[in-house]
Amino acid sequence: MKYEVMIVDDEISVLHTVKALLDEANIPARTALSGRECLRELEKGFKGLILMDIVMPEMNGYETIQTILDKGYKKDILICLLTGQQTLESQMEQYQNYVLDYIKKPIDTKTLVKAVKQYLNYLKND
């Protein structure tokens, strides 16, 4: 099974930057500009690690995660949140089983690539 990374962020610059980092590390990745686009990719069969921004218009990161779980996408995906916030909503506590990491913005290349490789490895060895 082929596992990839999906970067979900409403800022195109973030999508381009993170994808470029992953491309350089030979990690297959795709992008989604919104929570809804993320869900469409899941419906098309995406499997892998989702790097998700929290603050997005229309459907934020929390709402997207809730919808992912409600729709039953609980296998073959892992979620990391990309966050520029110092604190997170307490509602995130109920998702702590599914959100494996929080990667702070501005994103450190080494931290990101190392974490992504590790989490893809968890899925590959499953």
Place this chain on the structure above:
Amino acid sequence: MRPNSIVIMGASGGGPRALNTIFANLPQLAGSIIIVQQMPKYINASFCESLAQLTDMNVIEASDEEPLKEGFVYIAPSEKHIQINKNRTIHLFDGDKVNWACPSVDVLMKSVEWEPPMRIIGVILSGLGNDGAEGIKHVKKIGGFTIAQDEASAAIYGMPKIAMETNQIDWQLTPEQIRLRLIHLVGRKQ
């Protein structure tokens, strides 16, 4: 052989990164380590395998009624609570979430007993929420040692912050420092 120490580690988001650093080249210690890491059940096995590659400790998924042995790391399986019975054997059971968590670090830490000269060490790593705070208080009450990950290195400074607010944390450390402190407190297996 029976462990000279029981180390209990609790983590959620950001925990795997901290654990990778703690266990990188960690030698076989004379104690047992039990880890509660919040994660989806379908990566329990691969998480164990990944950690096992880093350390000389034996890393396995915890199973019910398993006796604690020195030199072993037991990973709490997802969706079951874990306790230690009389500081000797693992007990897994179904139950409601505690602090939004199952397994819960509080449930595990509060099950260990005062049994000198055995050392009890509680470690709270990166993660959201307050799981582990009551457990830390218990560990101190029975004469154990307590460690919280520091704010700068924690992906999410939630669980460690709440643990610090108990005023029962002995040391606030980076993952590298936690590794060294564990080697010092527990000692290497002979």
